[in-house]
Amino acid sequence: MTESVAQNATPRIPAWHWTIVGCAALLALLPAVYTVYRGYEAIGGVAQINGTLLWTLVQNTIVYALLAALIAGCIGTTQALLIENGRLPFWGFWRILVALPLVIPPYVSALTFLTLLRPHGMFEKWLVSNGLTEFGALPFDGIFGVFGSAFVLGTSLSPYVYFPVSAVLQSRSQHLSELARITGASTTRRIRHILLPMVLPAMGGGMLLVLLYALADFGVPALLRLPTFSTAIYARYAGSVDRSGAALLSIPLIAITALLIFVQDRFFGHGVTQINRSWKPPVTQQFNLKTVLFCALITVSVIPALGVPLGMLLTWIGSPVSAVERASIMPFGSIVSAAGRTLVLSFLVATGVEVLGLLVARVLRHGGKLGYAVGRIAQIGYALPGIVVGLSVVLMLSAFVPALLGGIIPLVIALTIRFLPQAIQGMDVSLRLVTPSLEDAGRLLGQTPLGVLRYIIVPLSASGIRSTWALVFLGLLKELPATLLLRPAGFDTLAVRIWMPTSDGFVVSAAGPALALIVCAFVPFIALQWRTSEHLKTQS
Amino acid sequence: MTPLFVRVASIALLVVMSACGTQATSGVNESVNDSSTNLEKRTLVVYSGRSEALIKPIIDAYMITHPSVNVLLKAGKDNELAATILEEKNTPQADVYITTNFLTSLALARDGVFVAHTVPNAAEIPAQYASPEAMWTPITLRARVLMYNTDQLTAEQAPTSIQALTDPKWAGRVAAANSTNGAMQAHIATLITRTSPSAVQTLLTGLVKNNVTFFGGHTDVRKAVGSGEFAVGLVNHYYYELQKREPTDNKVGVMYPDQAEGEMGLVLNATAAAVVKGGPNTADAQDFVDFLLQPDTQKLFAELNFEYPIIPSVPLAEGVTPLTGLKIAAFSIADMEAQVPAAQALMAGAGIP
Numbered sequence: 001m002t003e004s005v006a007q008n009a010t011p012r013i014p015a016w017h018w019t020i021v022g023c024a025a026l027l028a029l030l031p032a033v034y035t036v037y038r039g040y041e042a043i044g045g046v047a048q049i050n051g052t053l054l055w056t057l058v059q060n061t062i063v064y065a066l067l068a069a070l071i072a073g074c075i076g077t078t079q080a081l082l083i084e085n086g087r088l089p090f091w092g093f094w095r096i097l098v099a100l101p102l103v104i105p106p107y108v109s110a111l112t113f114l115t116l117l118r119p120h121g122m123f124e125k126w127l128v129s130n131g132l133t134e135f136g137a138l139p140f141d142g143i144f145g146v147f148g149s150a151f152v153l154g155t156s157l158s159p160y161v162y163f164p165v166s167a168v169l170q171s172r173s174q175h176l177s178e179l180a181r182i183t184g185a186s187t188t189r190r191i192r193h194i195l196l197p198m199v200l201p202a203m204g205g206g207m208l209l210v211l212l213y214a215l216a217d218f219g220v221p222a223l224l225r226l227p228t229f230s231t232a233i234y235a236r237y238a239g240s241v242d243r244s245g246a247a248l249l250s251i252p253l254i255a256i257t258a259l260l261i262f263v264q265d266r267f268f269g270h271g272v273t274q275i276n277r278s279w280k281p282p283v284t285q286q287f288n289l290k291t292v293l294f295c296a297l298i299t300v301s302v303i304p305a306l307g308v309p310l311g312m313l314l315t316w317i318g319s320p321v322s323a324v325e326r327a328s329i330m331p332f333g334s335i336v337s338a339a340g341r342t343l344v345l346s347f348l349v350a351t352g353v354e355v356l357g358l359l360v361a362r363v364l365r366h367g368g369k370l371g372y373a374v375g376r377i378a379q380i381g382y383a384l385p386g387i388v389v390g391l392s393v394v395l396m397l398s399a400f401v402p403a404l405l406g407g408i409i410p411l412v413i414a415l416t417i418r419f420l421p422q423a424i425q426g427m428d429v430s431l432r433l434v435t436p437s438l439e440d441a442g443r444l445l446g447q448t449p450l451g452v453l454r455y456i457i458v459p460l461s462a463s464g465i466r467s468t469w470a471l472v473f474l475g476l477l478k479e480l481p482a483t484l485l486l487r488p489a490g491f492d493t494l495a496v497r498i499w500m501p502t503s504d505g506f507v508v509s510a511a512g513p514a515l516a517l518i519v520c521a522f523v524p525f526i527a528l529q530w531r532t533s534e535h536l537k538t539q540s
Numbered sequence: 541m542t543p544l545f546v547r548v549a550s551i552a553l554l555v556v557m558s559a560c561g562t563q564a565t566s567g568v569n570e571s572v573n574d575s576s577t578n579l580e581k582r583t584l585v586v587y588s589g590r591s592e593a594l595i596k597p598i599i600d601a602y603m604i605t606h607p608s609v610n611v612l613l614k615a616g617k618d619n620e621l622a623a624t625i626l627e628e629k630n631t632p633q634a635d636v637y638i639t640t641n642f643l644t645s646l647a648l649a650r651d652g653v654f655v656a657h658t659v660p661n662a663a664e665i666p667a668q669y670a671s672p673e674a675m676w677t678p679i680t681l682r683a684r685v686l687m688y689n690t691d692q693l694t695a696e697q698a699p700t701s702i703q704a705l706t707d708p709k710w711a712g713r714v715a716a717a718n719s720t721n722g723a724m725q726a727h728i729a730t731l732i733t734r735t736s737p738s739a740v741q742t743l744l745t746g747l748v749k750n751n752v753t754f755f756g757g758h759t760d761v762r763k764a765v766g767s768g769e770f771a772v773g774l775v776n777h778y779y780y781e782l783q784k785r786e787p788t789d790n791k792v793g794v795m796y797p798d799q800a801e802g803e804m805g806l807v808l809n810a811t812a813a814a815v816v817k818g819g820p821n822t823a824d825a826q827d828f829v830d831f832l833l834q835p836d837t838q839k840l841f842a843e844l845n846f847e848y849p850i851i852p853s854v855p856l857a858e859g860v861t862p863l864t865g866l867k868i869a870a871f872s873i874a875d876m877e878a879q880v881p882a883a884q885a886l887m888a889g890a891g892i893p
Contacts (some may be wrong), residue, residue, distance in 0.1 A: 053891045120767035120789075135768060222756065227893050235756075235893055238617035239720030240884055241626065241647065322786045324844065327600075328593040398627035405624075406633030489585045489633070490612030500615060504591050505759030 013367055014449050021363045024356050025377040028417045031392035032254070032380055038395055039251045042244035049248065053232075058252065061228040064146050064153075064221065065214035069207040071154025075301050076161025077203050082294045084169035087286045094298050095166075099159045099528075101305035103521035105478040106156040107219025108498060108514045109305060112312035113152050114223055115507050117143040149224040153214055155304040160213070161206035168202040208264045215257050216385030218481040223502070229253040230387050234481065237387075243395055250388045257383040310518075316511035328501045328509040335497070339516045342493040343523075346476035349415045354469050356416070357423025358453075361431050364424065375424065382421035389418045390485035411486040418482055419472050426471065430464025431457065470524035477521055494520065581610040584824045587625065588638040589618030589722060590811060591757065594845050595638060601840060602831055609824050618644045618722035625653050625816060632818045635825035641722030642669065642678055642810040643729065643877045649675035655817040657826050659833045664851050668873075669810045676814035679832050680847035683863070684727050684807040686795040687762065687780040692771045698795045699772060701803055702731075706746030715761045716747070716774040718754035719887040723776055726809045726876065728883035733875045734804050737882055744890035754893050766792055776809075781846035781860060796866055805867035810850065 079098045088094055116122050119140040127133045142148060176198075180190045218230040229249060236246040321329065330338070364375030381389060393414040397404050404410060434457050442452040458465065480495045487496055494517040501509035588595045592615040599611045614621070618639045625637055625648060637654070639645050648654060649671060658674045659665075669678040686705075688698045699705055705714050717724045731740050753770065755761050758779045765773040766789035773779075780794040798804050813832050815825045831837055838849035843857045856862060 050889055050891045053888075053893075056891075118767075119769045225753070225755075232893065235718060235720050238620040239718075239725070241619045241623045241644075243623060245888075320787050322782065324593055324782050324785075327597045327844075394624075394627070402627060402629075403631045405628050405631065487614070489587065489614035500592050503756055504593050505757065505763050506593065 013363060013371070017359055017449070018363065018367075020356070021360050021367075021371075021374055021378065024360060024416075024420065025374045027413065028378050028380045028420060031389070031396040031417065032384055034396045034399070035247050035250055035388065035392035036254065038244050039247035039249070042248045049245075053227075054252075057227060057229050057232055057249075058256075060146055060221075060226055061215060061230075061253070061256070064150050064226060064228060065211045067146065067150035068154040068157065068214040069210040071150060072157045072161050072210040073203055073207040075155060075158040076163075076206060077165050077199065079158065079162050079298055079301055080165035080169055081199075082298055084166050088291050088294055088298075089287055090295075094295065097302055097306075098162050098298060099525070101156050101302060102159045102474065102528075103518050103525050104156065104305065104309050105219070105480075105495065105498075105514075105517065106153050106217065107223060107480060107502075108313070108510075108517070109156050109309045110149070110152045110220040110223040111498075111502055111507060111510060111514075112309045113143060113148070113304075116308065116312060117148075144225045146226055149221050149226045150214075151304070152224065153217060153220050154210070157210045157213060158301070158305065160209045161203055164202040164206045165199055168198050204267075205264075208260070212257065212260060212264075212382070215253065215260065216387075218385070218387050219499070229256075230385055230481070233387050233391065237391055237485070243391065246391050247395060250391060253385060253388065254383060257385065261383050313511045313515050313518075316508045317515070319508055321506070321508050325501075325506045325509060328504065328506050330497060330509065330512050332512075335494075335512050335516050338492055338494050338497050338513060339520055341491065342477060342495070342517070343520055345411075345415075345493065346473050349412060349419070350469055350473040350476055352412075353416055353419045353423045353472055354427075354465065356420060357427045357468070358431075358458075358465070360420070360424045361427035362453075362457075364428060365431060366436075379421035379424055381417040381419070384417070386414075386418055386479060386481035387485070389414045390482035393417070393482075394485060407488055408491065411483060411488070411491075414482040414486050415476060415479065418479070419475055422475065423468055423472050426464060426468025427461075430461035430468065433464065434460045467528055470527040474521055474524040474528075477517060477524070581608055582821055582824055584609050584611045584636065584821050584828060585634045585819070586611055586613050586636045586638060586828070587621040587634040588613060588615045589621055589640045589644070590638055591615060591759070597844050598832070598837060598840055601837065602828060605831075606824075606827070609828075611828075617720050619720070619725075622648055626651060629653055632816050632820070634816045635819035635821045636813060636828055637816055638679075638811070638813045639722065640682075640809070640811050641726045642676070642812040642873065643726050643880055644722060645676040645812040645814050646671070646873055646877045647880070649673070649814070653817055654814040655822065657815045657829060659830050661833055661851065664853065665833075666850070666852065668871075669850065671812075676812045677829055677833060678810040678812045678850045680811045680838075680841045680845075680850055681863070682723065682776040682778065682809050682811070682847055683796065683866075684723065684809070685775060685777045685780060686772055686797050687765055687775055687783065688772045688793050688795065689765050689768050689770070690791045690793045691768055693793070695793055695795075698793065699797070700795060700800065701798045702774065703743065705752065705772070705774070706743065706750055708750065710750055710772060712751040713771040714747075714750065714752045714773070715764050715770040716752055716754055717758050717761060718756060718893045719884065720756065721758070723758070723809050725880060725883050725887075727807050728887060729876045729879040730807050730869060730871055731804075732879040732882055732886075733871065734869055737886065740883075741886050741890065744886055744892060748890050748892060762792075763789065766790060777861070778846035781857070784859075794861070796861060798869070799867050803867075805869040806863075807869050808863075808871075811847070 082088070083091070083094050083098065117140060120135060121140065124133070124135065124138065124140050128135055176194050177190055180194055216230065218234060221228045222231045222234070229252065233246045233249045233253070236249055237243065360375050360378045363371040367374065384392065393410050397410055438456055438460070439452050442456045447455065478495060480499055483493050483496055484499060487493065492500070494513045497513035498510045498517065586599065592613070595615065596613070599613060603609065603611055618641050621637065622639070622644050625634060628634070637645070637648065654675045656674045657677070659677050662670070662674065662677070665678060669681070671677070686699055699707070699710065704710070719725065728740060728744070731743070755764070758775045761773040761775050762779040762783040764770045766783045766786060777794065780792060783792045784790055796806055798806065813829045815822060815829055819825055833851065835851060835854050838851050838854040841847045842849050842854060846857045846860050848856065848863060
């Protein structure tokens with residue numbers, strides 16, 4: 001039996017399927033390889049890099065990423081521990097609240113923090129005008145640099161840790177913990193032997209995601225004056241007609257990220273957390289000092305990522321501006337059309353990437369050694385920060401297919417490379433739910449491979465497909481650096497519409513598109529929540 | 541609770557998607573001015589190194605006076621867009637290139653991506669800023685000045701030269717634009733032609749040692765000086781004028797530097813426009829460049845953005861210091877342009893972001 005399955009493994013994937021997946025892998029691989037080549041070529045050339053600057057970049061980038069992961073880890077885990085014991089009043093509300101920072105792009109958060117907390121900023125001025133301090137007495141310049149940036153990003157990305165930790169807690173903690181209590185284990189013992197071994201891997205996995213995000217992050221360090229690889233690559237890209245300096249700076253960043261991916265693959269790659277079917281919904285709602293205190297703590301924990309950005313954006317709407325800034329404030333109609341463009345582009349690319357991801361994930365699982373290799377190669381975009389993907393597509397196309405430049409195609413290619421890995425991983429997880437024998441049955445009963453895909457695989461992994469799509473869509477909506485580099489003239493997405501006035505120092509003009517982006521991000525967010533709720537419903 | 545939530549969400553998504561359906565098809569052709577929906581319009585693509593806020597009013601004015609043209613703007617940094625134009629050389633996408641730094645247009649002209657175009661009033665343009673082959677046209681002049689916060693410094697205390705910024709007493713109190721900025725690059729290139737590479741290297745390392753903060757753009761600099769975060773900022777002159785007119789944080793003064801005996805004088809730079817060779821719409825591109833040089837448009841540059849119009853007869857905005865009577869650093873465009881790579885290398889070498 002095993003033998004026959006093994007024999008069937010290869011024919012199950014038709015030639016057209018292989019071709020598409022092969023093209024996707026090539027598409028993902030070639031620009032990266034070419035960028036490294038161009039960078040390597042530039043070594044020792046005009047595009048020199050100051051050694052001190054390089055060392056600063058390495059330090060800043062790594063410390064920034066580690067700190068952000070630590071902050072997100074602490075906040076996300078604490079939130080999960082407080083919420084998932086199921087004793088809080090309005091339990092469902094808190095679960096949605098701590099996930100909500102997902103809809104606010106970290107660079108929007110950074111922008112609001114910058115305005116509020118910069119030296120001589122809103123807060124310091126308020127303190128001074130009330131006689132509480134004088135200018136320069138308090139270290140407001142702390143908002144700049146590695147700590148400020150890590151704080152803003154870490155708080156924004158706490159859902160990345162909250163989700164896996166809460167899933168683990170839902171799946172097993174109640175049972176085991178109760179069992180341990182009944183058998184007389186002390187609290188310390190229960191924490192050490194049950195809670196920690198369960199929570200730590202999930203927390204680590206979530207923190208690694210934050211780490212990867214931070215390595216690639218462009219907006220937050222650019223706004224908070226932290227020189228990292230991403231910002232330095234952009235500075236080289238924007239400041240010089242010669243692109244090879246930017247390519248050269250990309251190499252260390254690709255190396256650091258690739259190393260991290262390797263670590264992730266090695267230690268967290270296969271630990272997928274599914275909500276266990278035996279999970280029981282929360283026990284009771286308890287109103288007492290302790291639970292009210294917990295609720296207050298959770299509220300405080302989302303103030304930086306949710307309260308500050310939303311509050312600031314809303315106050316900016318309609319606040320007075322100088323004559324020159326007035327010209328850059330977008331009329332409502334322009335915001336709506338930019339939102340339309342962003343939604344349509346994200347919708348189409350997310351859908352395309354999703355289909356491609358499904359095809360690649362199939363090859364990855366059933367394509368033998370070759371399939372595994374091709375599937376891994378297609379995920380190389382994961383190790384390429386948005387700024388590097390953008391740069392590499394520009395370099396590649398201008399060297400070999402300049403006719404494609406200038407239109408929408410380069411942007412679509414870059415976004416595909418950037419988000420394909422996320423789709424492949426999501427699809428891979430979803431496909432594990434489908435037993436191979438079901439496929440064989442479908443084929444035996446006369447279905448074509450396409451029919452099997454359509455009538456068996458897709459319906460059976462629908463919820464995973466939906467949540468993967470929602471995550472990719474959410475990422476696309478907020479994508480900034482690759483879009484900034486590759487957008488055709490006149491094709492500005494909301495993220496670009498936030499960035500352009502911001503880079504001119506016009507924060508009030510950024511408020512309208514930022515709020516529009518947050519509203520748009522609600523769509524995939526709700527889809528994600530829906531999925532979790534459906535799980536809960538089928539299980540209760 | 542959930543089904544209702546979900547239903548509302550799906551309906552909202554559908555409504556948004558269908559509302560955008562029409563937008564999507566015309567998405568790429570979206571104009572800067574969204575009120576224009578006429579499909580007969582000719583498209584004109586402008587790549588601008590001038591920041592969006594400083595070119596959009598002019599484009600809006602052009603579209604009002606030329607209702608049959610729909611201008612698509614891609615704003616970015618001078619060199620970023622210059623590189624894009626070079627890459628698109630065989631399949632040009634842009635019709636007009638606007639730069640904040642005429643040195644970039646000189647370099648691009650040499651690479652053969654522009655087509656010569658003489659504006660009707662070319663005779664009025666001072667010769668030292670013009671392209672001998674009319675490959676590009678200067679639009680406005682900018683002066684490199686020091687602005688300062690008047691709460692922190694009096695006019696007597698303000699530094700009077702760029703060199704003075706390396707004095708330890710200004711440590712941590714000065715802001716400037718970073719190496720991506722065209723005006724900054726041109727400034728350094730000019731300094732190299734007027735002094736020597738090693739002197740400029742000493743100056744730049746002195747600035748870095750003095751903890752000068754380098755921002756992505758001059759607006760950040762002017763806002764930071766206006767708010768008092770920094771005492772002094774090295775900017776183009778109109779950033780001072782803009783900050784002075786802000787509703788808040790407007791206590792700023794200006795110093796036109798290097799005016800004393802033996803000092804090099806004020807460094808100027810010109811913004812410029814050029815018609816891209818083989819662009820999709822050359823006729824309107826030429827018309828657009830002509831428009832930029834018309835006295836009314838030149839007046840817009842002067843009054844909206846306080847720049848020095850390249851056409852000398854156009855009056856300055858009220859309060860802007862006239863260039864006549866100031867000592868201007870002598871320059872030759874070709875010499876300056878030759879030093880741009882050196883300027884970039886020196887800035888990178890000094891560790892300026």
